Amino acid sequence: MKQVLALASLLALAACSTDPQTHASDDDIVGGVDASGRAVAAVNGILSFDRAGINQSGCTGTLVSPHLVLTAKHCVLTHDTPNPPTYLEAGGSMEYRLGPSWTHPSKIVRVTKVYQCGLSTGGHVGLGCDVALLRLESDILDIPPLAVSATPLAADQVGTPFTAVGYGVTDAANRPNTSGTRKMASLTLRAVTGPGLHALYPTLVDFGAALDAVEGPGYMMRNRPYYEALYDQPLLEGYEALAGGGPDEAQDCHGDSGGPLLKRVDGKLVIYGVASTVVSGQKQVCENMGTVYATLGPDAHAMIAVAERP
Amino acid sequence: MGRSAVVGARGKSAGSYAADIGLHGARGFTMRILASLVLLGAVACASPSKDVQARDDGLTNGLGPTDAAVGVLFALDGTRTNIVCTATLVDASTLATSRRCAPSLTDAAGRVKPNMYFKLAADLGDPSAKVVAIDAVSSCLESTKCGFAAAHLANPISDVAPIPLAPFGVTANRDQPYSTVGFDPSLRRVTASALVHARYGGSLVVAGGGPNGAHLCVAMDVGAPLLVELDGQAFLLGVASIPHPDALDREVCSAGTPFHTLNASVRQLFGQPIPIAPGPSTVPTAAACGDETEAGRCDGDVAVRCTTAAEGVRRVTRVDCAESLQTCRPPGTASTTVSCGDAP
Numbered sequence: 214m215k216q217v218l219a220l221a222s223l224l225a226l227a228a229c230s231t232d233p234q235t236h237a238s239d240d241d242i243v244g245g246v247d248a249s250g251r252a253v254a255a256v257n258g259i260l261s262f263d264r265a266g267i268n269q270s271g272c273t274g275t276l277v278s279p280h281l282v283l284t285a286k287h288c289v290l291t292h293d294t295p296n297p298p299t300y301l302e303a304g305g306s307m308e309y310r311l312g313p314s315w316t317h318p319s320k321i322v323r324v325t326k327v328y329q330c331g332l333s334t335g336g337h338v339g340l341g342c343d344v345a346l347l348r349l350e351s352d353i354l355d356i357p358p359l360a361v362s363a364t365p366l367a368a369d370q371v372g373t374p375f376t377a378v379g380y381g382v383t384d385a386a387n388r389p390n391t392s393g394t395r396k397m398a399s400l401t402l403r404a405v406t407g408p409g410l411h412a413l414y415p416t417l418v419d420f421g422a423a424l425d426a427v428e429g430p431g432y433m434m435r436n437r438p439y440y441e442a443l444y445d446q447p448l449l450e451g452y453e454a455l456a457g458g459g460p461d462e463a464q465d466c467h468g469d470s471g472g473p474l475l476k477r478v479d480g481k482l483v484i485y486g487v488a489s490t491v492v493s494g495q496k497q498v499c500e501n502m503g504t505v506y507a508t509l510g511p512d513a514h515a516m517i518a519v520a521e522r523p
Numbered sequence: 524m525g526r527s528a529v530v531g532a533r534g535k536s537a538g539s540y541a542a543d544i545g546l547h548g549a550r551g552f553t554m555r556i557l558a559s560l561v562l563l564g565a566v567a568c569a570s571p572s573k574d575v576q577a578r579d580d581g582l583t584n585g586l587g588p589t590d591a592a593v594g595v596l597f598a599l600d601g602t603r604t605n606i607v608c609t610a611t612l613v614d615a616s617t618l619a620t621s622r623r624c625a626p627s628l629t630d631a632a633g634r635v636k637p638n639m640y641f642k643l644a645a646d647l648g649d650p651s652a653k654v655v656a657i658d659a660v661s662s663c664l665e666s667t668k669c670g671f672a673a674a675h676l677a678n679p680i681s682d683v684a685p686i687p688l689a690p691f692g693v694t695a696n697r698d699q700p701y702s703t704v705g706f707d708p709s710l711r712r713v714t715a716s717a718l719v720h721a722r723y724g725g726s727l728v729v730a731g732g733g734p735n736g737a738h739l740c741v742a743m744d745v746g747a748p749l750l751v752e753l754d755g756q757a758f759l760l761g762v763a764s765i766p767h768p769d770a771l772d773r774e775v776c777s778a779g780t781p782f783h784t785l786n787a788s789v790r791q792l793f794g795q796p797i798p799i800a801p802g803p804s805t806v807p808t809a810a811a812c813g814d815e816t817e818a819g820r821c822d823g824d825v826a827v828r829c830t831t832a833a834e835g836v837r838r839v840t841r842v843d844c845a846e847s848l849q850t851c852r853p854p855g856t857a858s859t860t861v862s863c864g865d866a867p
Contacts, residue, residue, distance in 0.1 A: 244840035246819070246826045247862035250849035265708055376847040385835025397863055399843045427836055436637055461841045477846055493638045495656045495677065497835040 242379050244463035248397035249313050255359045256378040258315030264304035273379040273472035275359055279352035284471030285487045286345040287338050289327045299327045313395045323350040328520045331512045336449035343489045343507035346520045362485045365510040366405050366454045375400050375476050379469025385497045398463030400456040409448045409455030420444050427497045451510045458503030466499035474506045590714045592686045593704040594643035608746035611686050615679035620746035621762045625662040625672040647710035663792050670764045670783025673793055689758035692785055701751050705744045728782050749782040811837045819861030821851035826861040
């Protein structure tokens with residue numbers, strides 16, 4: 214139930230895409246830009262289908278070995294029950310769609326197995342460690358995988374730049390047809406401990422004013438219990454971080470879930486987290502208030518180690 | 524997204540509403556419809572009155588293109604968009620749906636959750652589907668007398684003809700051509716006949732089912748309308764109330780669908796203003812971007828552009844392509860807008 218409550222208070226980022234064959238938009242991660250370079254070719258779309266073959270969700274995942282894709286745990290779960298089965302367990306299927314557009318993929322590789330990060334309660338989406346791995350049916354050998362950081366995000370990285378990549382919706386109204394194109398954004402790491410939104414808004418009044426500026430006067434007060442709890446919710450230490458939310462920073466939204474938080478280290482891109490959830494609104498479905506990222510601590514590395522066993 | 528829906532019904536273009544419908548939906552319970560009706564309380568406990576008189580009011584057979592006012596309420600909930608219920612536009616700013624849908628739309632204090640929307644389209648996957656936020660919901664206090672809820676749209680829908688509440692009640696028999704509207708598994712809107720074959724007290728009928736009858740079932744079909752056309756005008760007579768949202772058993776659904784119908788309590792509900800009105804939008808306009816354009820430009824390896832109106836708040840964003848080992852590509856090279864990519 215805790216999980217359900219947490220989900221109700223925040224908006225996770227998987228997109229519903231009722232028709233994956235819709236054409237791609239010229240728009241972006243809300244405010245981002247197209248990302249076509251080979252350096253980010255390891256970041257691709259994930260579509261999940263129910264047992265009737267109906268597309269139920271779209272997410273983003275990163276190739277971390279020729280046959281393993283890093284994404285968010287909530288992207289693999291059907292959420293039909295308090296202890297949800299994965300799409301595979303529920304008789305559905307998942308696809309990893311290569312290329313800048315998941316509507317026109319250069320290749321589709323089926324997912325054969327799902328690994329979930331150990332901690333399963335707490336945090337902003339109630340799933341604890343919101344990280345998962347997908348095992349692919351066949352190796353992808355023509356795209357270099359990205360490295361996973363050996364160390365979790367640390368306090369001394371707060372204030373430094375990162376890059377987000379994802380396939381999420383690109384407009385304020387969350388229209389599914391605007392998702393499905395690889396976009397990227399520059400984000401600043403805001404917090405790794407404590408209530409993440411406090412790093413962006415010093416007081417609840419500031420937070421409310423920012424909401425009202427977008428949603429209209431009185432919006433915060435009409436929904437005060439919801440947003441007040443959100444404002445004070447601490448990051449799950451060691452498992453979550455907040456990035457983005459700056460005035461000139463683009464904003465993750467639905468479909469960007471599982472997308473990597475990248476940093477350039479010694480001339481290579483390294484993954485430090487996967488997109489987990491954002492602050493939701495009405496007029497602006499994903500408020501420009503940053504993204505909670507699931508970070509890659511010991512639990513996530515243990516999961517990766519298990520998945521890499523032959 | 525919640526599964527559910529009208530199964531096997533022909534789309535409107537088939538030109539016939541004598542559909543063979545069954546709905547599938549979710550999972551879990553398999554209780555029979557009689558048990559379902561018992562759960563409806565006092566209304567369901569009343570004896571069915573099957574000796575209702577046929578109307579002689581010139582009802583036409585079937586419906587014209589009137590189902591355009593029927594859409595779905597959906598929530599951005601957890602990992603995906605979940606369809607909550609079906610709803611019908613009864614005037615430009617008001618939807619009628621089932622009272623059972625209200626708890627999914629509101630918080631414990633009765634306020635609309637901030638992520639609730641109405642989608643109006645013949646195909647819910649249509650990129651041009653109309654989507655409007657819900658900003659208020661009211662439902663009857665006395666559940667045994669009124670199974671309706673009224674939802675208010677943040678912005679009116681003026682280009683689709685609403686289906687108003689009927690100024691009369693259900694007085695039909697098996698020959699009366701009522702209709703209902705739902706969405707099939709491919710999320711396309713379908714219309715089907717729904718002959719009323721039982722009436723319970725003054726606020727509930729069972730319609731559909733039988734060898735040739737339409738029936739709705741479970742999940743998002745809750746709130747689906749019971750419609751009638753009179754002299755070319757469609758009217759709303761009821762909303763589907765399906766007690767067991769996880770019914771899987773086709774046989775359960777084929778027994779027919781219970782619809783809450785209009786009565787004085789419902790008319791009172793819709794006769795009152797729905798509390799809570801949205802504030803005016805203060806979203807900044809393109810002027811907030813100064814000289815920056817939507818197509819954008821490269822400032823060294825930084826892509827700079829003004830967000831579009833579709834992206835909501837207008838502002839200038841900056842993306843440092845070099846941070847991800849790419850270079851900035853001006854508009855018209857790799858994309859119509861500024862982008863990050865490999866050096867040419």
